[in-house]
Amino acid sequence: MIIYVATIVVIAVIITSLIAVFSKKLLSSIIAMGLVSLGVSGLFFFLQAPDVAITEAAIGAGLSTAIFVIALKRVKKGETKDEE
Template sequence: MIIYIAALVVAVVITTALIAVFSKKLLSSIIAMGLVSLGVSGLFFFLQAPDVAITEAAIGAGLSTAIFVIALKKVKKGESEDEE
């Protein structure tokens, strides 16, 4: 049973990774990256590494996604100021 769940998670990770690479919009790339981290942390849990899973979920899926979004917002703001 657990192998099917793991396979599903792997499929989600691969799909979101492809989205993160090929997406035209940067924001959706960032969200997809957060989803990759979430799936990878689930995989770590399946592979009996709960320590790494917790770290990945807190840092990869939580903080770094937020920090990327903030950075994107700052960069866009700088661009619009230049155009004015």
């Protein structure tokens, strides 16, 4: 039973990582990266590593996504200022 769930999660991780690589908009790439981290943390849980799963969910899916979004916001602000 668990291998089917793991298979679905793996396919979702692969699709979201392809979106993160090939997407034109940076914001959707960042969000896809967060989803990849979430799926990978689920896989760590299936593979009996709950410590790593908690760390991956807190750092990869939670904080680093927010930090990337903040950094993207700052970078775009700098761009518009230069154009003016």
